[in-house]
Amino acid sequence: MRDTCVLVKSSFSKTRTTTRTTRTTRTKSSSSSKEVSKSDILYAHVENAEHDSLGHPECAARIPAILEKLENDSEFFLERKKDQSIVLLENPPLATVEDLVPLDIHSQNYMKSLEFLAKTKAPCQIDASTYMTPSSFEAALASIGASNALVDAVLKGKTKTGFALVRPPGHHAVVKGPMGFCLFNTAAAAVRYAQTQYPNDIKKVLVYDFDVHHGNGTNDIFAKDPTVLFVSTHEDGSFPGTGKISDIGQDEGEGTNINVPLPTGAGEKSVLEAFDLVVEPAARRFQPDFIVVSAGYDAHWRDPLANLNFRSRTYHYLSSRLKKLSEDLCDGKIVFLLEGGYDLTGLPEGVAESFAALVGEKSLEQKDPGLFEEPFEKAKKVIQEVKSVHQLL
Ligand SMILES: [Zn+2]
Numbered sequence: 001m002r003d004t005c006v007l008v009k010s011s012f013s014k015t016r017t018t019t020r021t022t023r024t025t026r027t028k029s030s031s032s033s034k035e036v037s038k039s040d041i042l043y044a045h046v047e048n049a050e051h052d053s054l055g056h057p058e059c060a061a062r063i064p065a066i067l068e069k070l071e072n073d074s075e076f077f078l079e080r081k082k083d084q085s086i087v088l089l090e091n092p093p094l095a096t097v098e099d100l101v102p103l104d105i106h107s108q109n110y111m112k113s114l115e116f117l118a119k120t121k122a123p124c125q126i127d128a129s130t131y132m133t134p135s136s137f138e139a140a141l142a143s144i145g146a147s148n149a150l151v152d153a154v155l156k157g158k159t160k161t162g163f164a165l166v167r168p169p170g171h172h173a174v175v176k177g178p179m180g181f182c183l184f185n186t187a188a189a190a191v192r193y194a195q196t197q198y199p200n201d202i203k204k205v206l207v208y209d210f211d212v213h214h215g216n217g218t219n220d221i222f223a224k225d226p227t228v229l230f231v232s233t234h235e236d237g238s239f240p241g242t243g244k245i246s247d248i249g250q251d252e253g254e255g256t257n258i259n260v261p262l263p264t265g266a267g268e269k270s271v272l273e274a275f276d277l278v279v280e281p282a283a284r285r286f287q288p289d290f291i292v293v294s295a296g297y298d299a300h301w302r303d304p305l306a307n308l309n310f311r312s313r314t315y316h317y318l319s320s321r322l323k324k325l326s327e328d329l330c331d332g333k334i335v336f337l338l339e340g341g342y343d344l345t346g347l348p349e350g351v352a353e354s355f356a357a358l359v360g361e362k363s364l365e366q367k368d369p370g371l372f373e374e375p376f377e378k379a380k381k382v383i384q385e386v387k388s389v390h391q392l393l
Helices: 062-073 075-082 097-103 108-120 136-155 186-197 216-221 268-286 312-330 346-358 376-389
Strands: 039-046 086-088 159-166 205-209 228-235 257-262 290-295 334-338
Touching: 039 062, 039 136, 039 346, 062 075, 062 159, 062 346, 075 086, 075 346, 097 108, 097 136, 097 186, 108 136, 136 159, 136 186, 136 334, 159 346, 186 205, 186 216, 186 290, 186 334, 205 268, 216 228, 228 268, 257 268, 257 376, 268 312, 268 376, 290 312, 312 334, 312 346
Parallel strands: 039 086, 039 159, 159 334, 205 228, 205 290, 228 257, 290 334
Antiparallel strands: none
């Protein structure tokens, strides 16, 4: 049984976060893609093997399972790596607290407390579902470093799409603390990084979150911000219970949070309807300069933590729609960041489908999984209500 960690005020080391033993010092981003023509996908993987907890679904086996599927069971992947339309970003840089402070995502007190806990109390539980090991603080920073390096590569025109295979996930993390397996909000950091590092080019950002759970952290961080359109499709009533249709943002940000809570059991037909009737028209109306995707794969029918019924190929359809949308609206500038996905067959299959879509390959799914009929009429009613609340034609 783990100890319970308590987030407390603490003295905060002013020194830069030390580089992990498995990493070299900070490297320039996208070094592996420098002389080649623009790749279709530049991807990075940050396993964070020491951020692990026995029996926990957010486990260190997730990233290796994805890589195994891509490298050993997806013919197109090796072919596309050979012709350099898929390129690996090697040794992505580790972010530091000093990198995070100007992004203004998390309170400094929270970041100080988390570092203190990692040094003094870990391993322990921070809340009912979020664990902390001595390496977790650096793990969360490593995920942000890799994600932001991919943002750089996309915005500097070195690749069409960035894909960050990182963990822990981030979209539940709120300003003042961790939540739901998440320590730092990686998607929010990517948005703010793009806006602060490329202020002339990136003013408005769309975040689309297709994780089965509502991205409450990202939703709340940008609730009052009219420059960020946050759109989420998720299972109604699943953790953490937020993401109702009525949550539309506040003050100047009113209307720029769009939540589509799909009924339990909903699947491919429902989410594609939601994409075509809500996500796409809202994005076209908003006209983003850049798109960040909170790419969680736990709406897959195999996933143990929730009850939507996406097929593996559903992620192909969603990813190809997102690619097309980014090409139409913002010169193809899009970055996918891994969030949830806890079934070690469903998660790799879903990610492989996304990769296939992003390089123009057809879906890899061979067999119809024979799912029960989804509650499409119920989903349609939800989608109609969202359209009406947000005045989408
Ligand atoms: Zn999730």
